[in-house]
Amino acid sequence: MTVLPVPRIEAGNPYAPVRVTVTVQGPDGPLFEKKIFTWGHDVTTTTGGSHKCDGTNGGAHTSKVPTPTAALDHAAKRNGFTWDGTWYASFDDYAVDTVKGVSGGGSAYWSIAVNGVPTQVGGCQFEIANGDRVSFTWTSF
DSSP states (O other): OOOOOOOOOOTTOTTOOEEEEEEEEETTEEEEEEEEEEOOEEEEETTTEEEEESSOGGGSOSSOOOOHHHHHHHHHHHHTOOEEEEEETTTTEEEEEEETTEEOTTSEEEEEEETTEEOSSOTTTSOOOTTOEEEEEEEEO
8 A cells, every 4th residue: 555645734735635535436335435635646547547637727827736546645645545547638637437346437537526515626626625435436327
């Protein structure tokens, strides 16, 4: 398991972690729920390779911020589960494909919501804050 150092929490530190609740809801019920510390960082997936996931993606923010996909990555690394995503250079972001072995497949996808509201941008572009509830939900279409 990879151990990630936690940045120092101090006033004005743009890399200061936030504490959020990450939930993963699969087609048959809850797969994961826990409070974690997270911050924007580079993410590596089997399918998508290594890319930044720090809120500067797509020019969304001028400085690094914590993001939903970075939170999922931290949750997975610290709690012994896997996730995978495809990198789309045209969006400068990942699409989450699989969490804990559950794939969206051809008839579903992993939707992202923060505090119950679907994000309107990718999971590496949306800024999250202390106390947020970050949800990845298997959604059929």
